[in-house]
Amino acid sequence: MDASLGQAPPKRILIVGAGISGAVLARELAGAGHSVIVQDERRHVAGNCHTAQDPATGIMVHEYGPHIFHTADEEVWAYVTRFAEMMPFRHRVKAMAGGQVYSLPINLHTINQLFGRQMSPQEARAFIAGQCASDIEEPQSFEDQALRFVGEKIYATFLRGYTRKQWGVEPAELPASILKRLPLRFDYDDGYFDHPHQAIPRRGYTEMVKAILAADRVELRLGTAFEGAPPEGVDHLIYTGPLDRYFDRDLGPLGYRTLDFERIEAPCGDVQGIAVMNYCDEETPHTRVTEHRHFAPWAEAAPDRSLCFREYSRDAGPGDTPYYPLRLLNDRKRLSQYVERAKATSGVTFVGRLGTYAYLDMDRAIGRALETARVLNRTWAQGGKAPAFVHDP
Incomplete structure (x- = not known):
């Protein structure tokens, strides 16, 4: 024993x-x-x-959507x-909104680009503070949290439409805790995570x-x-x-969101220049496009072919793979x-x-x-x- x-x-x-x-x-x-x-x-x-x-491209595919450790x-x-x-992997995300490409998480570059300014970190902090809804003292919903900490324009540009697509409900119905996972930076750091260890096997x-x-x-x-x-x-x-x-x-069932993936094979070595491109406009039905060769740049994949997936979010039914708990x-x-x-x-x-x-x-x-x-x-x-x-x- x-x-x-x-x-x-x-x-x-x-x-x-x-x-x-x-x-x-x-x-x-x-x-x-x-x-x-x-x-x-x-x-x-x-x-x-x-x-x-x-097998067709040699690209390592994250079959249920990308995961970065x-x-x-x-x-x-x-x-x-x-x-x-x-293998060290620094995750970076771009966002398509109103016909322009921005950096995510929201950083100093994003703020200056969106507002047409050339602000320093201190100026940007003061400027965003003036955009925020200071009358919301204790945010209860996702929408409250966004308006309190980033203001109406950033919320409307990057968060409102994307959130409706991703979660299938109004942002006012979601808990504020969901948005707490998204940082706001007043420098030009465009890394998605702050943790000291970031990697993919x-x-x-x-x-x-x-x-x-x-x-x-x-x-x-x-x-x-x-x-x-x-x-x-x-x-x-x-x-x-x-x-x-x-x-x-x-x-009764607990609420989940699931994902559908549309596979896109491309006869070129790089389709979008980044692993993940979010689509924030509500009129665009998919939430993001992921290009999987970028998740393993060390792999021996075909140099002249790439593989992308469009992601669509919807409510999970009994036979679907559950991804995100709603917790409404x-x-x-x-x-x-x-x-x-x-x-x-x-x-x-x-x-x-x-x-x-x-x-x-x-x-x-x-x-x-x-x-x-x-x-x-x-x-x-x-x-x-x-x-x-x-x-x-």
Whole structure:
């Protein structure tokens, strides 16, 4: 018996979902001496981070939309670098609005270009402060947040139409917390993220997740749907799928947005000169175009061919891939009901982006999975009952 388990016998654990959260939990629990089965209804690992080399062009494609790993968590960074060669990648985004191309996030160049000025950082700060709706003291909605911190013109140019397309509702209906993820800069830095570690695995996320799962006492079953209950002989279930789906959505579905992708092959080595171009005007039906060769400039792809995808956002139906939790008022009420149901269900722990109905960047998903594994191992070693949630939704 593994010493880390103390006096508790090893458990047989089923993990539903072979994405990043499920893979990290499998590795850590197996490392503590437990026997782990990981199953996924898809025929690949890595969930929505799945990457694969396009056979026609040699380009590494992010099959469910681009993912850039970024973190300030040193434990998480050390963890991923155990399993993949992480290639530095500085993510930059441009935005098409009113027939012009701007830099995102909104920075000093964006501000000067939009307002036709040549302001210094100090002048721009004062100018934007004058644009803001100072009467909104505690922003409650996305729209409040935008008007309070960037003002009407920036909001109307870059955020209002794009938000309506992306979320399918009025910005006044969305929580202010969504906009807090978007920085406003008063210098010419056009990097999308501020974290010290920003990278993409050289061989893609799927190979990284395969490496995490390549451990003794881990059995992988792909193309295997979860039937609603763990099979005989399983001591504990870890569920990383949608929380409402576990309960057959009998309280009603939680709201998600999904994405449709339109593939565009081009007979040239560079279509748009940037990995991501956002389309902010509401009249343009797609939200952005991603050119995937730019996500892996080190790869040996065909020099005279490129591959782009137009993205369209819409409400997710029962058979669609859920991407973004809406968390509108009705969703939050329904979520609290599902959480109470989950806490009353023994033998199951819900984790991950879908299991906790939360938008999690990859580093936070890994950090939470590591913490969940520690809590479960400690609880079982002490003879306790595993919680339904280590991190409440």
